Amino acid sequence: MDESGFSHDTPRTHGYSPKGHRCFGLKNWGAKGRTNVIGALLGTTLFAIGLFDCNINRDVFYVWITKILAPRTS
Structure with a gap:
């Protein structure tokens, strides 16, 4: 498993x-969002993909495991 993030906008230099x-x-190329x-x-095979509009902490990771990953591995 892996976690990564993507910016909604990238500032132009x-x-x-x-x-x-x-x-x-x-x-406004400095707009925030991720x-x-x-x-x-x-x-x-890539599976159990979860998209989150918040920071990943242990609570979000736990939700991903219980609601997305575990049902697909049963």
Whole structure:
């Protein structure tokens, strides 16, 4: 099993503008948000995938084991 997270938005560090002009952005690329994923791998098969819009702590991990992983391994 493994846990990983993905940002909803990634800040941009570079942009384009005419030479001699300042580069301005139109979007808030610094917006926050993250989805965390927990999944299990059996051989080459990925299963029991859970998506969470919160930080993974022991309570969330326990819910993943009891509600997602255990029913799929019975």
